Amino acid sequence: MAGVYPVPTTRTSSILAQTRLTAQLQADQLSILRLQSQISTGRRIALPSEDAPASQRAIHLQQLLELKAQALVNLDTSQSYLDATDSAIANVSSTLNQIRSTALGVANTTSSETTRAAAAAEVSRAIEQLVDVANQNFRGRYLFAGSKTTTVPFTYDGTNVIYNGNERELSSYADIDLLLETSIAGSQIFGAFSSSSQTVSDLQPILTRSTKLSDLRSGEGIGDGSIAISDGNSTRIINLSGASTIGDVADLIEANPPAGRTVTARVGPEGLILDIDDAGGGNFTIREVGGGTTAARLGIYEPLGTLTGPVTGEDLDPILTRTTSLADILGVRAQAIVQSSGPNNDIVIESLTRGSASNGVSLQLVDDSALHASPGLVAGAEQVVYSETAVAARAALSFSGFGNNLLLTGSVTGTSLNNVTIEVVSGGAIGDAATATFDANSKTLTIAVDSAGNTSIQSVVDAIALEGTFTASHDSSDGVDGAYNPLSTVSVGDIGVVTGNTSASGGEAGTIFVYVEAGATTANQVVTALEANSDVTARFRVSLDDSDTSSPGAAGKGNVLPGASATTIDGSGSDLDLTSGIIIENGGESFTIDLSGAETIEDLLNVLNGSPAHVRAEVDPTGKGIIVRSRLSGRPISIGENGGTTAAQLGIRTTTEEIYLTELNYGRGVGTFEGTDFTITRPDGVALDIDIDGAVTVGDVIDRINNHALNTGSGRVTAALNRVGNGIELTASQSSSPGTLSITKAFQSEAAWDLGLIPTGEQSITTSTAATVASARLDFAGANSDLLVTAGIAGSSLSGVAIRFVDSAVGDVATATYDAGTRELTIALDASATSATTIRDAINLEGTFSAALDATSDPTNDGSGVIGTTGVVGITSGGTAEVLTGANTYHQEVQGVFNTLIQLRDAINNFDLASIDRSLESLDVDLDRINFGRAEIGARGQALDLLRTRLEDEEVTLKDSLSKEIEVDITQAISELAARQASLEASMQLMATLFQTTLLNYL
Incomplete structure (x- = not known):
């Protein structure tokens, strides 16, 4: 800032006058320079300090303009991607319409073999062309790979098409804080994943100390807040906003009890369990603070109190996450806490x-x-x-x-x-x-x-x-x-x-x-x-x-x-079977998946996703369980057991008893006929006529077999889902003539074929796996005493029978009895006198089992040895039932373009008119999906056009506002410049006059 000069009076020094005039001259020159700069640049402000408020507003407007300019660039880029996608989809739609026309030409009994061969070849070429379209790369990214823009979306091996992308869509900023999708996943256009018709199984994750508050209440979470805990005399307000897990909540509650009291907070398998020490008496209450709902959301709201009793919280229903331990799902282990007064003793x-x-x-x-x-x-x-x-x-x-x-x-x-x-x-x-x-x-x-x-x-x-x-x-x-x-x-x-x-x-x-x-x-x-x-x-x-x-x-x-x-x-609940593993059949191959090393849900998903079975496993969006889908088009997928219960427990088994019969055989259902549909003949000759009229689900058919009026007694046949893979299997628990379990279809009924019990085209089938006989080898310390006990009939009914020796006789005598209820073969004997031969004869006389001297480890065994022992001496094992294993007829497949075309090609080659018709129906669904996808692309393009118009209008408005803040008024600036120049000229004239004055002028 220039110096401050005194007001001149009639008596001033020459130096003061000179200084004042020089300062005036400099001020005029500076103003003229500033005005000349404003006129030449058009800017009123050259430095922010010249007008700080206006400068701040101008900087903000300039930033907005830059962002809006970038948004316009983004719109142009996004529009180019959408245009390229639309062009590709148009090609897909055109090709499918042509294929549909070709397929209609051979969907009749009059088409020639040459015509069908040409049609099949055209479908094959269409598959290759569409794979090429689906793999289109534009501006460095694959259009249909979802968010995996550098991954080739589809691979075709000549038989099946595999999707390598995902279902995510890319978004771009179309405006400040406005994201707009600029891509569409291949799964949405072409159909790349199978869909399960089953309800997701609730894996029931339990509550642990590490469970996040955000994962409680079915994923709704627990918001920040406070609770008030009181014993009736003293109240403590506990702020829980710093807690991230339910264990943190328990620790905060224990650390902040009412004055002079002790509160214990345990994390139970479902909710919190709070208790207050009995010594202080009072009434234990938990209330909200202000208008909050934290206590209620935590399930511990107890305004009336429990005296000195515990507060058992509600089920907080945590969701399944990738970090959930497999040890914390499918139920709860029974638990008890023995509490003694004082610490360090529970x-x-x-x-x-x-x-x-x-x-x-x-x-x-x-x-x-x-x-x-x-x-x-x-x-x-x-x-x-x-x-x-x-x-x-x-x-x-x-x-x-x-x-x-x-x-x-x-x-x-x-x-x-x-x-x-x-x-x-x-x-x-x-x-x-x-x-x-x-x-x-x-x-x-x-x-x-x-x-x-x-x-x-x-x-x-x-x-x-x-x-x-x-x-x-x-x-x-x-x-x-x-x-x-x-x-x-x-x-x-x-x-x-x-x-x-x-x-x-x-x-x-x-x-x-x-x-x-x-x-x-x-x-x-x-x-x-x-x-x-x-x-x-x-x-x-x-x-x-x-x-x-x-x-x-x-x-x-x-x-x-x-x-x-x-x-x-x-x-x-029950413990998860991780030892058996599961079997996935996909792409015409069978894969046994070993899950024994998995410890968390993420481990489980990684094993499934990393397997060669071409599946995608993920946590269900609701957080209840997991879903597994095929990403291979061309063949159906089947997920079944490998002798255990793993798939069913995880809720990913494709065939369950809840499957509707109308869903079997690609939706064709099960063909029935009035009266008996098929006859099951047990190994003992009992014939079971099965009529499935009125049955709705696979489970209904199983119940019809198991609950048949004649299906009783020791020869009972049990129907269940296959222990390995999928389908229905029949098991005869015992058989006197192995290999005689059979199924015969009824005339005009195709139910046995459609249920997979009999191969299509066959009239009957006999046992897939013959029964074996249970046995037990009894090895004793003394010589000449080993025995081999064998069940009298084949099957599993006599497997697991305990053989017990009871010292209740005198001399070399023995009596054998079999109790089917306790599953024990009891031999009453004299432990100090009864020989192996006598025991053998007693077992053979009873008749349920047969016994023989065992020479495996004692080649000279003559049975003269005295057993000399009592108690359970052996348990029979190895007995297996006759099993008739049915085929899987419930097919989950990818609902998409490539699956339809592959199925259509195969149907044309096999001249399977029913499958051609089914493929044509699927093709119509695919065309609808593509049309909807193209409409979605068009809608997004229209949205971009609207946004572009809006952004351009906003740009004009912002520039006008910026102009008002920083640009100069030319007319006013020129006027001020003329005034300043006149002032400068006057100042210079005054200086010239004053500096010419001498002492002589005053004489």
Whole structure:
């Protein structure tokens, strides 16, 4: 900024006047220079500092203009791609119309072989031409590859066409924040993927700590928010906005309990499980904060409270993601948590397998010292007992004196008499008598005895028996007490002192009892004892509860509480069969897919997508399960089992019992005739006439066979889906004449053909796989004693039979009996005298099995050896049923141009008029798809035209606004320039006059 000069007065110095005039001259020159620059450039602003607000507005307008200019460039580029795509689709449509006309010419019985050969050749050429069109590359990218622009979309090997692209579309910015699709995937025009008609199977992923909040509630997620947790006295507001997983939510809740309280938060298989410590009492509530819905969305909204009880959250329904572990789908493993007061002592038992079979197993901690008069076990020597039958509660009473200790046992089994307190009180002067009363409310058994010590122990036993809730007997566990003395009395010193408690000693069927030392046994010691028990480890995994651990070093060191118990719950579903694998038939080839190495859904998808079966596997858009589609045109796809249940469990098996019969045989359905459609003849000669009229699904046909009135008894035939591949198979569980299971079609009915039970054109079929006989080789330690036991009939019905020796006879004798219910062959013998020959004869006499001396490992075996053992000595195996395996007639195929043309070519070559007609119908569908695709391209082109017009109009408006901000008004600038020049001239004249003045002018 120029200096500030004083206002001149009548008395000024020459220097001041000179300086002022020079400054005025410079200001005029600068203004003239600025105005000359504005006039020459047309810009009012040369530097942003000249008009900061206007400059800022101008910069923003210039940026908008640049973006709009780029958008116009994008529109031109996008239009070129759409024009090229439209041109290619027009060629496809023209070619298909020509092929349709050609096919119509041979879709009759009058066409010649030469005409059909020429038509087939024309279809083949059309396939090649259309593959070339579909692989068109324009401006460096393939038009029909989806987003895989550098990948050749379609490959043709002369037989099948394989799509290598995807279903995604490329988008370009047509305006600020406006994306417009500029491509169309080959699958949308040509049809490149098969589509499944089945409903996606829900794989039921369970909730884990790592489950993202965004994946809950069927993918709707849980929004940011807060919840209020209260015990009735203190309330804590918990902000959950920083949580990303459900485990984070649990940690935040545990870290922010109401003042002075402890809240545990566990992530269950379906939802959150919250609990508050019992010691502080109050009422445990969970409410919303403000108008939020976070608690409700988390499934833990509990405004009324649960006192000190737990809050069990709702099912949060997580979706399946690529990172979901395969160990966390298809159900829940049964689990129980045994909780003791205090930290570092809770124990978790979890079933090794999913399913409800492990529900209802209880784990109970029992005070060992309360069950007998002798000193209880010490910590570190805990004992574990698993009981499959219900156990009655027990308690010991230790009296002073000798021969009078008692063991009380509940009169009923189960847990109803657990934690019952037994008291010995004074009954007054009643002599040698006693009374017993039981209070069910307080769970107390009161024994009243003579106050002077005259009551005998036998009177106490009789009184307890008379009352009926318990029975009493002498407890001989303490050797010091000696033998039972019924006349021994209850001393006065025992009154009010001797007590007992049944603890958790009683249990329902399927209870695991852990006997512990009260106040000394730790959770670690209980876990060690459980892990050492084979009955437990065969079914359960035992661990400490991490959420109860205060620090890693303290884990499991807390004492457990006798009487604590828990029962396994929530077991559901089944374990995924990853060992069997699946079979995919595609392109005329069969591929066995090994899934045993997969650990996550992504691993599973990678194995499928990386296989040579030409399939695309992905997570269903709803997040419920997975879908697998073929990308090979020309042949149908079939996904079946490989002897297991993998495909069905994953929901990707193509043939299921829910398939409608009308969907079989490419939609032609199943041809039936009034009355019997086919006859199944069992190996035992029983004929089953099957009428499928009224059947709707494949499952209905299977039920008609299995539930036939004559299909009973040991020769029963079972219908089911094929164990390997797809189709329907019949199994005869046993057969006296292998190879005689057969199916015969009825006259005029084609049902057996259409169901794949009989090859088309054949009238009957016999067993595909003959039955084999079950057997067991019994090898014993002694010489001359090995036996080979063989089932009397072939089939699987006698496979898995246990052979049990029971020591219940005297001498070299034996008797054999077979129990079909328990599937046991029992031989009653004398283990010290019965010879192998005698056992052989007994088995042969019974007749269900035959036995022979086995010389495999003992060539001189004469059967004279004595067996000398009992128990289960062998289990039969190897028996397989007669199986008649049907063919698959449910075909999933790509609904697209190339599949239609390949099928049409083959149908013309085979002169299959029905297939030609079906291909023509498919061709009409393909033409409709192409027309819709072309219409979509046209609609996008129109949208581009509209956007171009709008952008051009916006450009004019923006330029006008920019002009107002930075461009100069020429008229005003010229006027100002003239004024400034006049001012400059005046200033110079004034300077000349002043500088010519001397002292003489004033004399």
